[in-house]
Amino acid sequence: MKRDIRDLFKEEDELKTLPENHRTEFLDKLKKQPKKNTAFTWLKIAAVLLVALTVGFNIFYNTSEVEEELLIIAQIEAVEAEYLADIETEWQNFIAITEDEVLVERFRKKLKALDEDYQDISFQFKQDSNNVLVIEALVDNLQNRLQIIKDIQKHIKILNQKDEHNENTI
Amino acid sequence: MRTLFKIIILMLITSFQIQAQKETLYSNSYQIDANTTALLEFKGSSVEIYKSLDDKFHIEYTIEFVNYPNRKKKAAIESVKIESDLSNNQITVADKSKFSMYRFYQFETISNILYLRNKSTDTSYSPKSEDAFRNVIIEAQKPVPFYIRYIQNSNQYSEDEKKKSIEKYNNRKKRRKVIKTVKIKVPNNLSLTINAKASTIRIQDNLENQISLRVDGGKVYTQNLSNSNNIIKMKDAPLIANSINGGKLILDNSKRTLIGELKDVKLNSEFSLIEIGQIKNNVEITDFTSKYLIHNFSNNFKELIMNTEYSEMNFFIQEGIKSSFTTKGSATKHYVENKLFDYKNHKSYNKVKGDIMLDVFINTSSEGSIDNKISITTHNGIIRISKDIIKH
Numbered sequence: 001m002k003r004d005i006r007d008l009f010k011e012e013d014e015l016k017t018l019p020e021n022h023r024t025e026f027l028d029k030l031k032k033q034p035k036k037n038t039a040f041t042w043l044k045i046a047a048v049l050l051v052a053l054t055v056g057f058n059i060f061y062n063t064s065e066v067e068e069e070l071l072i073i074a075q076i077e078a079v080e081a082e083y084l085a086d087i088e089t090e091w092q093n094f095i096a097i098t099e100d101e102v103l104v105e106r107f108r109k110k111l112k113a114l115d116e117d118y119q120d121i122s123f124q125f126k127q128d129s130n131n132v133l134v135i136e137a138l139v140d141n142l143q144n145r146l147q148i149i150k151d152i153q154k155h156i157k158i159l160n161q162k163d164e165h166n167e168n169t170i
Numbered sequence: 171m172r173t174l175f176k177i178i179i180l181m182l183i184t185s186f187q188i189q190a191q192k193e194t195l196y197s198n199s200y201q202i203d204a205n206t207t208a209l210l211e212f213k214g215s216s217v218e219i220y221k222s223l224d225d226k227f228h229i230e231y232t233i234e235f236v237n238y239p240n241r242k243k244k245a246a247i248e249s250v251k252i253e254s255d256l257s258n259n260q261i262t263v264a265d266k267s268k269f270s271m272y273r274f275y276q277f278e279t280i281s282n283i284l285y286l287r288n289k290s291t292d293t294s295y296s297p298k299s300e301d302a303f304r305n306v307i308i309e310a311q312k313p314v315p316f317y318i319r320y321i322q323n324s325n326q327y328s329e330d331e332k333k334k335s336i337e338k339y340n341n342r343k344k345r346r347k348v349i350k351t352v353k354i355k356v357p358n359n360l361s362l363t364i365n366a367k368a369s370t371i372r373i374q375d376n377l378e379n380q381i382s383l384r385v386d387g388g389k390v391y392t393q394n395l396s397n398s399n400n401i402i403k404m405k406d407a408p409l410i411a412n413s414i415n416g417g418k419l420i421l422d423n424s425k426r427t428l429i430g431e432l433k434d435v436k437l438n439s440e441f442s443l444i445e446i447g448q449i450k451n452n453v454e455i456t457d458f459t460s461k462y463l464i465h466n467f468s469n470n471f472k473e474l475i476m477n478t479e480y481s482e483m484n485f486f487i488q489e490g491i492k493s494s495f496t497t498k499g500s501a502t503k504h505y506v507e508n509k510l511f512d513y514k515n516h517k518s519y520n521k522v523k524g525d526i527m528l529d530v531f532i533n534t535s536s537e538g539s540i541d542n543k544i545s546i547t548t549h550n551g552i553i554r555i556s557k558d559i560i561k562h
Contacts (some may be wrong), residue, residue, distance in 0.1 A: 160499060161503075
């Protein structure tokens with residue numbers, strides 16, 4: 001026979017009654033519970049911090065390393081452009097002050113050989129942009145090209161200087 | 171709990187810091203006979219060559235870590251690839267290692283390199299005695315860390331700033347480095363062919379072996395090399411040598427080459443800067459656009475022959491050296507004791523002899539007492555002669 005569901009709960013409510021001192025008993029039980037070991041807690045916190053720091057450091061480090069490499073590549077391109085412009089300027093100055101076609105041709109050949117070396121070094125740099133010795137080789141090559149043209153101009157200017165302070169005795 | 175704590179701390183410490191540690195990664199030896207030859211090939215290598223104490227050829231590859239992090243050690247070791255073999259009575263050695271370097275260099279150092287524009291501020295050359303030049307070579311042969319070399323060559327810092335930077339660098343307690351070295355020991359009668367690219371070669375003992383050395387980039391430091399069949403070819407690399415006795419020497423864009431003594435050598439050069447401590451017997455130089463600085467001559471050097479074009483030749487002539495000094499060619503400026511020497515108006519100038527520009531005696535007026543000759547054929551050259559400082 002069906003019964004009113006509300007009556008069912010009324011009956012259960014009558015059955016379930018809390019003891020009068022249940023609060024006191026509960027608090028006592030709570031106090032008796034063993035304390036957590038704070039040493040392990042400390043270790044757990046330290047381990048979490050360590051992992052967080054390591055992950056953070058790696059992310060930061062890798063990001064900053066990549067950024068630095070990109071910056072170095074950009075700088076190399078800028079420096080290369082500057083050197084090549086200087087080399088061209090000095091080359092024009094050189095061919096303007098000499099009439100020696102054989103000399104000009106030998107220098108043209110030398111610069112071409114140095115440029116081919118530069119392309120090789122650039123290729124190495126693309127494969128390994130972290131290699132400081134390759135970066136140095138790139139700069140050395142550019143400096144060298146500029147310097148040999150400047151040196152020969154200086155040499156020619158000395159040869160073309162009008163004779164002064166002549167000495168004719170040894 | 172305490173034990174666990176200690177273990178964790180120990181793990182943390184050992185994961186970050188490693189003390190200096192040297193390992194031999196490869197080692198081999200070969201018995202040779204009178205006909206054995208050796209072919210050594212290096213790229214980006216650091217090589218030390220010694221005289222062998224027995225009749226065997228020895229090779230050893232070592233790697234040394236100083237304060238190097240563990241996580242990078244494995245990569246450094248794996249980058250090493252060295253091969254050697256003895257076949258058909260020829261020993262072959264090839265270093266095919268990949269370049270491996272932990273990123274020690276500050277970004278600032280690298281980017282400063284890009285703007286490094288070396289400009290010599292020297293306006294004069296000073297004479298050096300044989301001993302003084304030997305000391306220059308000893309100093310030049312000392313290994314210099316990359317950072318210190320960069321600081322020394324940089325024009326961005328004053329001398330005081332350079333000194334402080336170098337001191338700071340040397341005093342850093344936790345400098346990290348990896349040193350990879352190929353050590354080779356060669357017996358006396360072994361002919362060597364060495365092909366090296368971007369490598370540092372140090373020949374640490376005097377060698378009389380027949381050597382064919384071809385270098386493209388990098389550096390060569392050597393003690394005395396003596397063999398009339400030697401061929402040494404340096405391209406884009408300086409040679410710092412105690413002495414070269416015999417053979418051929420070819421220098422192409424070899425800046426800052428220092429040779430203590432040169433004897434019985436044919437030297438071909440171009441686009442180079444070469445300083446020679448002492449010219450001994452029978453040296454012949456053919457050159458295009460190099461700068462030469464010759465500090466001393468031996469008493470009986472017999473003859474120095476030079477054939478040059480657009481070269482600059484600077485000679486320090488000591489008091490006791492007697493020699494004739496003859497130049498022929500064209501369009502060459504002569505400076506004696508820093509004054510332009512007008513050879514056309516000098517009593518020695520002989521229009522009949524055509525292209526002879528200078529024909530004089532040094533430290534003597536008597537042809538009979540001359541055993542030595544300096545004979546220079548030069549076009550568009552600059553010649554400077556002095557007992558003391560040469561201004562340029």
